[in-house]
Each structure stands twice: as C-alpha cells, then as structure tokens.
Amino acid sequence: MRTRLRVFGVYSLSAVDLFASAMGAFIIITIILMPDYQKEVRLEGHLAYLEALAQRSDARLDESELGVERLMVALSAAQTRHQELEAEEAILASEVQTRDAQLQAALHEPPPPPPTTEEGPETTPTQWVTFRFLGLQTEQTRFVLLVDMNKYLAEHRTLVTDTVSRALDSLQPGMEFGVIGFQQLDAGPQYHHWPAAGELARVSGASRRQAMQFVNGLADRFDGGSPMLGAFEQAFATPAGAVILLSDGLPNPVFNRDLPPRSLAQAITVANRGDVEIHTVTIGDYFKYQGTVAFMETLARANSGGFLALAQ
DSSP states (O other), rough: OOOOOOOSSSHHHHHHHHHHHHHHHHHHHHHHHHHHHHHHHHHHHHHHHHHHHHHHHHHHHHHHHHHHHHHHHHHHHHHHHHHHHHHHHHHHHHHHOOOHHHHHHHTTTTOOOOOOOOOOOOOOOOOOOOOOOOGTTOOOSSEEEEEEEEEEGGGHHHHHHHHHHHHHHHTTTTTTEEEEEEEEEEEEEEEEESSSOOEEEEHHHHHHHHHHHHHHHHGGGSBBBHHHHOOOOOOOOTOOOOEEEESSOOOOGGGTTTTTHHHHHHHHHOOOOTEEEEEEEEEGGGGHHHHHHHHHHHHHTTTTOEEEEOOO
C-alpha cells in the first residue's frame, strides 16, 4: 500500500501575501516620510547652531559691556588726573611767582641804617593791612565770606568780626553776599550759614545789620578744628563768583582727609570746577608760622585770587 506524503507549511500563501503587502506599505510610507525626517534632523542641527551662536553673542556682549565700563572708569580717572595736574601747575606757578618776588625784594632791599647811640621812643611794629574787596582787585558781584571758627582764632575773634564788618561796608548796592562759619567739633563738622544754605542776600542796610548780628553770634562759639575742604564744598554750592576765606591758615590734616597743606590746596583747586575766585585773608599771629602764609597765598594764586594778612 502506497503511503501519502504530507507537507506541513508554517505559513499559508495568504499569510505570506499579507506580510508582503505590509512590508510594501511600510517601505512606501518610509519613502514618503523620509524627506520630512531629514528636514527635522537638519532643523535640530540649525537650532543647536543658533543656540551656540546666541551664547557666543551673549558672551561677546558681556565682554563689550565690561570693556565699555572699564573704559569709562579709565576716562574718569584720566579726567581727575588732568584736573589734579592743572591744579599742581597753578600751585607751582604761584610758588615760582612768590620766589621771584622774594628775590626781587632781596635785590632791591635798601641797606640797613648805620647804628646810632641815641635812644628813641620804642615803636611797636604792626602788620595791619586794610581789607577791602576793591583792594583784592575782583570784578565779581557775588561773594561768600568763609569764616574759620577754630579754637586758635578765639583770641582773635575781635579782629575777625572787625574784618567782616569792613568787608560788608565795602560792598556796593546791587551786589550779593553770604556768610558761612565753619568748625570741626566732636559731633562732626559744623557749618553756620547766613542766609540759608546755598543762598545769597542782596546788599542793603538791613542785610548788613543782620549779617553782622549773625557774625557777632558766632564770636563766642570759636572751638574745635578747621574742616576747610568741606567748607569750600559748602561755598561752591552757592552762586557766588568769589569766596573770601578768613582763617589762621593752619588746617589740620585730620579734618581734611589727611591732606597736608599743599595737597589740601590742590584738592580745593580741583573741586573748584566753577572757576570761582578764592581770596585769602590770614588772621592772627601769621608771622610765627611760615606755613600759614605759604598755604593761604598758594591757595589764592592757584584760584585767581588775592592774599592779605592781618595781625593785631
């Protein structure tokens, strides 16, 4: 008897046809979507590049801003140094003029008189110099009298008030003026203004009397030191075209940012950005201390002002 051969197939023809159709559909869909996929990949690459470019741009912008800031700081420092050099030049010029005047005076000084045995009456030398605005050769019409009230001027308070009185009497109608007293006390620097801070009063009989009452009220309050740098800052804040400093000319560096007299004169000159005239009047025993005359005269000459000295 003949045996029938049996063939066992895992997949039928219909299953193979189904898989082939699915594979074909997948291939067709893949081919269709391939350009979009490539575009997405390229887009992601572009976005990454743009982000990197933006980061580099931000970094360069930060560097540019830092560079600009550094340049501004350098420019400000250069301007300050330029002002300091100008002040130093003015101070050196004033010192040269002083030395030249001393040399000329020495060359033309008359010989001393021959000795005599006759005794005459004793005479007391005087260093009195009349203080007048016109004597200071100023064309300004707005003034601030800056009155030093340190304790060493207490014994010269009468001379201070008399000097202020003479100054006020020399003012002409139409001018304006103010008075600022200054001193350094334990509580800090004190500035006494007449009229109010930053203001000036028009010259009149009434304003002169009120100003003198104010100054007489300061006469019993002389004490402490001299915050001269701060006092000039107060004076420069007014519309005055000239500042008249009445002082013994011995500013304490402790109360003036630790600046010695020469550096203090330079700092005041640098702070004087409005080209305000500074006239100085040394009051007291100025002949005992050479530095008082040097500081006051240097400060005046460096700021287009005049220098005078008064002693009792």
